[in-house]
Amino acid sequence: MSHAPHGPRALDAEGLAALVDALVAAGYRVLGPAVKGGAIVYDEVASGKELPRGFTEDQDAGRYRLGRRDDEAFFGFAVGPTSWKRFLHPPDLLRFRASREGHGFAVEPADGAPTSLALLGVRPCDLAAIARQDRVLLGGPYADPAYAARRTEAFVVAVQCTEPGGTCFCASMGTGPRAESGFDLALTEGPASAFVVEVGSSRGAELLGRVPNRPAAADEVAAARAATDAARGKMGRTLETAGLKEALQAAAESPRWEAVAGRCLSCANCTLACPTCFCTTVEDTTDVTGGRAERWRRWDSCFSLDFSYIHGGSVRRTPSSRYRQWLTHKLASWHDQFGEPGCVGCGRCITWCPAGIDLTEEARAVARGPVPAKAARKE
Amino acid sequence: MPRREKPKLAVFKLASCDGCQLSLLDCEDELLAVAGEVEIASFLEASRAVVKGPYDLVLVEGSITTPHDAERIHQVRRAARFLVTIGACATAGGIQALRNSKDVHEFARYVYPSPQYLETLNKSTPIVDHVFVDFELRGCPVSKRQLLEVLSAFLAGRKPVVPTYSVCVECKRRGTPCVMVARGTPCLGPVTQAGCGAICPAYERGCYGCFGPMESPNTASLARTLGDHGVDAPGLVRAFRSFNAGADPFRRESEIHEQT
Ligand code: SF4
Ligand code: SF4
Numbered sequence: 001m002s003h004a005p006h007g008p009r010a011l012d013a014e015g016l017a018a019l020v021d022a023l024v025a026a027g028y029r030v031l032g033p034a035v036k037g038g039a040i041v042y043d044e045v046a047s048g049k050e051l052p053r054g055f056t057e058d059q060d061a062g063r064y065r066l067g068r069r070d071d072e073a074f075f076g077f078a079v080g081p082t083s084w085k086r087f088l089h090p091p092d093l094l095r096f097r098a099s100r101e102g103h104g105f106a107v108e109p110a111d112g113a114p115t116s117l118a119l120l121g122v123r124p125c126d127l128a129a130i131a132r133q134d135r136v137l138l139g140g141p142y143a144d145p146a147y148a149a150r151r152t153e154a155f156v157v158a159v160q161c162t163e164p165g166g167t168c169f170c171a172s173m174g175t176g177p178r179a180e181s182g183f184d185l186a187l188t189e190g191p192a193s194a195f196v197v198e199v200g201s202s203r204g205a206e207l208l209g210r211v212p213n214r215p216a217a218a219d220e221v222a223a224a225r226a227a228t229d230a231a232r233g234k235m236g237r238t239l240e241t242a243g244l245k246e247a248l249q250a251a252a253e254s255p256r257w258e259a260v261a262g263r264c265l266s267c268a269n270c271t272l273a274c275p276t277c278f279c280t281t282v283e284d285t286t287d288v289t290g291g292r293a294e295r296w297r298r299w300d301s302c303f304s305l306d307f308s309y310i311h312g313g314s315v316r317r318t319p320s321s322r323y324r325q326w327l328t329h330k331l332a333s334w335h336d337q338f339g340e341p342g343c344v345g346c347g348r349c350i351t352w353c354p355a356g357i358d359l360t361e362e363a364r365a366v367a368r369g370p371v372p373a374k375a376a377r378k379e
Numbered sequence: 380m381p382r383r384e385k386p387k388l389a390v391f392k393l394a395s396c397d398g399c400q401l402s403l404l405d406c407e408d409e410l411l412a413v414a415g416e417v418e419i420a421s422f423l424e425a426s427r428a429v430v431k432g433p434y435d436l437v438l439v440e441g442s443i444t445t446p447h448d449a450e451r452i453h454q455v456r457r458a459a460r461f462l463v464t465i466g467a468c469a470t471a472g473g474i475q476a477l478r479n480s481k482d483v484h485e486f487a488r489y490v491y492p493s494p495q496y497l498e499t500l501n502k503s504t505p506i507v508d509h510v511f512v513d514f515e516l517r518g519c520p521v522s523k524r525q526l527l528e529v530l531s532a533f534l535a536g537r538k539p540v541v542p543t544y545s546v547c548v549e550c551k552r553r554g555t556p557c558v559m560v561a562r563g564t565p566c567l568g569p570v571t572q573a574g575c576g577a578i579c580p581a582y583e584r585g586c587y588g589c590f591g592p593m594e595s596p597n598t599a600s601l602a603r604t605l606g607d608h609g610v611d612a613p614g615l616v617r618a619f620r621s622f623n624a625g626a627d628p629f630r631r632e633s634e635i636h637e638q639t
């Protein structure tokens with residue numbers, strides 16, 4: 001990434017609130033942290049005053065507990081149940097309506113251009129996840145216009161990680177805890193909510209110029225970097241990725257798939273919580289009169305039977321085949337398709353699995369398990 | 380495209396509470412549109428006027444609990460071109476299938492002063508155990524949105540969009556943080572079929588399983604998870620033994636915990 005147009009700046013708590021208000025004033029729909037349903041989710045933020053302070057959480061496999069900190073930090077937590085794909089790649093999207101007219105029909109396009117989004121508090125793993133989805137949804141010859149309409153103009157305020165959560169393993173996946181690019185502004189929260197701000201784009205610089213800020217002192221910048229460097233050693237999980245793709249692809253018959261299927265609920269939570277999973281289904285419906293029809297696109301999951309239904313039945317009938325599809329796509333065949341893994345190490349699938357299945361543990365077990373001799377060979 | 384003749388719709392009720400039929404009346408705004416598209420030939424909940432069969436579409440609410448109904452359902456089937464069962468009673472035996480694991484005659488003695496006049500079967504069974512069913516719509520009660528979808532699909536001659544995956548999918552689409560993970564609240568959502576829109580978790584309750592087993596329910600794993608959240612064996616029996624007690628995966632899981 002090229003160098004930021006400005007040196008690092010500093011912002012205090014009021015400055016952060018002013019930044020949110022400046023985004024709102026600029027016409028953005030600002031999305032950021034909110035406390036809802038016993039968790040820190042991402043939701044609409046109407047003004048800078050609304051930002052929650054002093055929250056944290058405790059995460060482990062199948063377990064999340066909201067908690068209070070003994071300070072008033074704005075970003076003293078890791079990632080929660082929401083991922084940014086909720087806004088960039090919405091769970092339910094009307095594609096068009098059609099109505100009968102004489103012997104034919106007329107198609108009305110769905111909602112016009114969506115309001116520009118500003119994403120506040122994007123963690124480095126999630127920046128990487130957005131980049132993964134960019135590649136999938138915009139990269140090929142058939143770009144997804146709905147994603148493009150939301151993504152292209154989105155203003156990104158990243159927050160560097162200093163306190164990883166119990167299921168985080170971005171350091172293993174090379175996606176965090178510090179992001180060097182992919183943002184308009186990136187904040188590192190220091191003691192007493194003093195932020196060091198890195199500027200990643202000219203519009204980031206321009207927006208920052210509208211709120212009270214000052215140049216960051218050299219020791220502040222050094223402390224911010226030291227905090228993210230230290231975070232590297234505080235990951236709740238790790239995953240050895242060297243040789244993992246090959247080992248997983250050679251382990252199609254591993255007995256571990258059956259073992260994990262004994263625990264897996266096929267509930268699909270992992271895939272829907274995952275910030276890189278992009279699969280959707282299309283539902284066509286008509287109304288009672290048969291005069292109107294709608295086409296909806298909805299999030300789908302490789303854990304549903306319909307997902308692999310082709311005429312005559314589902315290809316992946318067994319839960320073990322569905323779990324294998326999920327894990328090997330994330331960690332192995334995604335490489336073949338897109339030249340990188342489909343997992344960014346955010347840990348959501350681990351935390352939000354009701355059965356507490358840990359992707360890092362399963363990948364390890366499958367990879368080291370008994371595999372045919374030819375598979376043990378590394379490239 | 381005007382249809383030549385409106386299809387005839389009939390609604391029949393067996394052992395049930397009427398709640399599912401009420402969902403049809405509850406369609407309010409859409410009810411007039413429905414009445415415009417079908418001839419409501421028999422729907423005692425709505426009107427005493429009855430038009431004789433055969434019918435193009437028959438909705439059946441309720442389970443089979445008496446010898447009389449076990450006969451009657453065959454007549455209904457003969458009169459129906461397309462038969463759709465609606466609700467947990469018709470698709471799984473309903474809450475009254477609680478009798479299936481007990482002695483119904485003992486219940487009758489407690490409830491009725493002269494139980495010798497009762498004619499009742501030992502088990503409450505779903506319609507599909509008796510006659511061929513074209514489509515089963517789950518729920519206790521059914522969702523009016525899904526009921527309208529089934530009617531619309533029937534009228535258009537297409538397959539209804541009624542997914543069979545878990546309630547969790549609806550939680551996630553809706554953006555509800557999982558109550559089991561975030562609060563330790565026991566929830567049947569992972570083994571329950573979607574359809575309600577994940578109402579209970581949205582109100583910070585666990586799912587009660589109103590829509591019956593999802594397409595590949597791993598009840599054994601969920602029972603272990605519920606156990607981790609403090610549900611004991613009698614609690615597990617109760618969890619799996621409610622509106623869909625008679626649905627095989629739930630029945631089997633409840634029996635396992637009864638023995639422990
Ligand atoms: S696979 Fe799991 S850890 Fe990896 S990006 Fe998806 S949710 Fe996060
Ligand atoms: S791995 Fe966990 S979250 Fe994913 S389908 Fe299985 S039980 Fe559900």
Ligand code: SF4
Pocket residue numbers: 267269354546547548550551556557558559560566567568569577580585586
């Ligand atoms: S609250 Fe229940 S239905 Fe919703 S995701 Fe959690 S386990 Fe599934």
